[in-house]
Amino acid sequence: MPISSEQKLEVAASRDALQPTRRAVAPELEAILYEPIAVLDHGFVRVVDYMGDDSAIVQAARVSYGKGTKQVSQDRGLIMYLMRHWHTTPFEMCEIKLHVKLPIFVARQWIRHRTANVNEYSARYSIMDKEFYIPRIEHLSPQSKQNHQGRSEDGLTELEAARVLDILKTDSQNVYSHYEELMNVDAQGNVIDEGKTGIARELARMNLTLNYYTQWYWKIDLHNLMHFLMLRADAHAQYEIRVYADAMIDILNKWCPLAYEAFTEYRMGSAHVSKTGIEVVKRMIGGEKVTQETSGLTKREWDEMGAKFGFCDL
């Protein structure tokens, strides 16, 4: 259950209140406004507010590029053009605000994107909820041999997996009961033993593990959102942040469908080719049989490029 019953009532109340506005409205996004989209075992993403839509991108671009590009039929072409040529400022004219619940180790990666506004739940003021992330068995993978940072394709035996889950659950529960004991306050905020003195919340929190959930309001413009999504929806990103990125790509699609389309064409599915790589493609197109040895590329680059352009086995 990613959201408390109290929060559920708030969400329902917010969703019911319809007011007239003169601003741009994104109907598909309105339809899911405030609704939590479940991610991982206790996490969620929900859209709390937004500003602008596809037409706001176009409007801003036309301030820059002036008259003569006014037909509505050209909106799609203009957005595709802007994305292709990295004219990023018009995309900055849209803004979105999300409420996200996520494990602390995911939050630590996420926050590295600096061009955003954040208000995080404060464990100095408030008691952390007893909610921690436990991976599903199919996501328990060993260290990758290739890329030094990710996971391999291979899995663990059933017995090994069971032991992993047992450790994670037991330790998570153990540190939380100690967290309560350290504060002498339980999860509901009640003093445990009136005759004792606990330590401050800001201190006790250090006993929690990194799989505990935190939450924040996170506000970002469309350009920087897409930059985040490009990096974090990538196959090399850690699974536990990728699922958040995937959920947000769906949100993007509901919010600005044309920008989403351009994002898919020119960012997510695209390739960056080096100077030497361009020469390789030219030679191949010209009919030449190029090998890694004759390409001028390192083995690693050759493989990376081959995987993108399908010539690995040529």
Place this chain on the structure above:
Amino acid sequence: MPISSEQKLEVAASRDALQPTRRAVAPELEAILYEPIAVLDHGFVRVVDYMGDDSAIVQAARVSYGKGTKQVSQDRGLIMYLMRHWHTTPFEMCEIKLHVKLPIFVARQWIRHRTANVNEYSARYSIMDKEFYIPRIEHLSPQSKQNHQGRSEDGLTELEAARVLDILKTDSQNVYSHYEELMNVDAQGNVIDEGKTGIARELARMNLTLNYYTQWYWKIDLHNLMHFLMLRADAHAQYEIRVYADAMIDILNKWCPLAYEAFTEYRMGSAHVSKTGIEVVKRMIGGEKVTQETSGLTKREWDEMGAKFGFCDL
């Protein structure tokens, strides 16, 4: 006339279209949405979009500070508290987008505030309008003797003022007709002489003077907007940017009246007192007669502080 008749129609059309939304709505701001507010002789500010209101500040703060501060009656107190203690992140959760028309020399000061998004009219693509700023006589002031950057209180003679206005107008008109001649294109975009070749717009624009008007879409969060306003509505700011700041303070009042109140109390009318200045106040409150010589302050600081706290003539 700060806005073209074509733009007027657009504004009217945008204003008429009311749609339902589940988002927070600021009714007083809706009432002026899209409407240009005249500034200087040809400039304007108009609100094109916004996100959030006072309640969004409170909502974000409560994510951080947790439960137990939920009464609506406390919204005002919470916003005052946040502003007083420089807890700035909840104010970043509101965003506003303005369309501004302003002289280039004002735009050059304005753009120094980096934490904003901008799409400016491009003089590489488009022909600059023939609109330039001419000050009113009462704003023609000589260089200040005191602060080395502003204007003095004294004025010019009527004759001197007339000569100043004449220079400004004549030169402005002169450089524009040459701008057209350089491009071989007139203000409406028509070729002047089919038999001639003009130079590119990106080059010809260099012949325009800095009082020519440009325009941009400018998007900023509430925290950074207030920082901008604090600096640019200050008495030491140049008059020509101050009038824009003043117009935006009115907008702030319509948008987030509680944040506006806190801004007035803790920013616009406030004073910053140095370590030594605190000692001076303490001694004065204690009944001691302090002079600049015994204060530990320089003459300049003493005067600045005396002006704020009214003890200059003690």
Place this chain on the structure above:
Amino acid sequence: MPISSEQKLEVAASRDALQPTRRAVAPELEAILYEPIAVLDHGFVRVVDYMGDDSAIVQAARVSYGKGTKQVSQDRGLIMYLMRHWHTTPFEMCEIKLHVKLPIFVARQWIRHRTANVNEYSARYSIMDKEFYIPRIEHLSPQSKQNHQGRSEDGLTELEAARVLDILKTDSQNVYSHYEELMNVDAQGNVIDEGKTGIARELARMNLTLNYYTQWYWKIDLHNLMHFLMLRADAHAQYEIRVYADAMIDILNKWCPLAYEAFTEYRMGSAHVSKTGIEVVKRMIGGEKVTQETSGLTKREWDEMGAKFGFCDL
């Protein structure tokens, strides 16, 4: 021991290599360059590089303010003036790079300052060291009753404190041995059991507690450093980040002694007085007896202001 013996050799080697430069040099900072300054039980701060000194601030200011302020004797006055009037851009012209080792829960506060560059030790690539923070007994304080976030002055009994330390130590050690078991790799990177498969580092790290140490390179300009220090050396900041701020204030003093002096006068020891607060001071200076009731200030503001200006018991 905050630094490994291997690192010690690197530090010594770096410190020995002297090369000539035409750049500005800060001799007192050179004297401690690369040397770790111990903070908390296993943490440190060390200066790895820097750019500019007090003269760089002055030089940048003089580009803006032009000729006629050239005497070297005026450097101090100019820096005091810039700080007093919040002319912040000249301070941005100096830059410093620090290597910091700090507990993760401190790192999470620290990273909220976005205007800095960071490279953090990656627990996706590398195995975390077995180093965790255990507070000293005198820092084990209960939750503050007043400010809802900090610690109170009162302490725990000897027995209570012993129990707290025991929990923290035991859990920290426990989660680390499980961290090793989860990866099937020990702290030195050796496989524990060749017959078993462990999980990836990026997953296993989630079992560590927030008092584990991480490290990063952190680069920031002087203006933003001072903003960080003002907030984090404040009495309301958590003790565990305040000690880092204190260490960096010493560094600031060695790097830019004039900026340090101005920082002490106009930031650290200063007060911000509201519009209503100014009126209160004026009346008090005028000899009037003002009480909280007649002040126009709330009880809380009155107390905060009284504490600063010493009239609480008037």
Place this chain on the structure above:
Amino acid sequence: MPISSEQKLEVAASRDALQPTRRAVAPELEAILYEPIAVLDHGFVRVVDYMGDDSAIVQAARVSYGKGTKQVSQDRGLIMYLMRHWHTTPFEMCEIKLHVKLPIFVARQWIRHRTANVNEYSARYSIMDKEFYIPRIEHLSPQSKQNHQGRSEDGLTELEAARVLDILKTDSQNVYSHYEELMNVDAQGNVIDEGKTGIARELARMNLTLNYYTQWYWKIDLHNLMHFLMLRADAHAQYEIRVYADAMIDILNKWCPLAYEAFTEYRMGSAHVSKTGIEVVKRMIGGEKVTQETSGLTKREWDEMGAKFGFCDL
């Protein structure tokens, strides 16, 4: 003469003073430190300070990626890898400070790059120098028909060019003498007519044209510098800013030769290929004859891509 004789003496003095430092030193950059590199008719770029070199990038990357990549022989490979995979944070660990003199219309484009620190010569405090940019005849080109913003290849007739230069020179001189008259102060700061009152500098400056030179100190990290250079050294950038970018690329080469090499391979000479574009390349490599019609690309994209990969005339 891009630099005054007074400044020349300062430069010479700065260059003579050699001091020992323990910091990283870039010898080729030291060799040109403080020396103005002439750009356009009166502009320049000169390096005033810097922090870090290629080894600082490597050092920061190794904090993140940990042990086991320590051989010096791998520095080049690591920098190439970081650049190829857009791991940008290690490049942010180097910083450079430039003193630039540039026409105002160029400064207006330049300042759009927000992630930098700037101190500009203030025309509120100081009198602008009588220096304005006049293009060379070979740079007087008409508006491009293709890209709507740049210049075409075609030139003007000798007569047309002469007229253009005459307008630019005459107007530039005219507005400056009026600038002096408006202030009643000449270029040297002397009052022109003791019996008259002029207007403040902040007002008079508005009569200057956009080809007048301004100057600033500009400080930026290596990552953001390369982003600036990629955009501004591009063939689509305006000639007058491109020449500054070209000068800075030479500086980059002297400062961080390995980063320069990676920049050349993966940024300047590279291509970005869309999802559909990848399919086109795959089909062509596979021997298929693809035309624009069968490619799935628009005419414009087909041409852009064909120009990069040399299949326009296939």
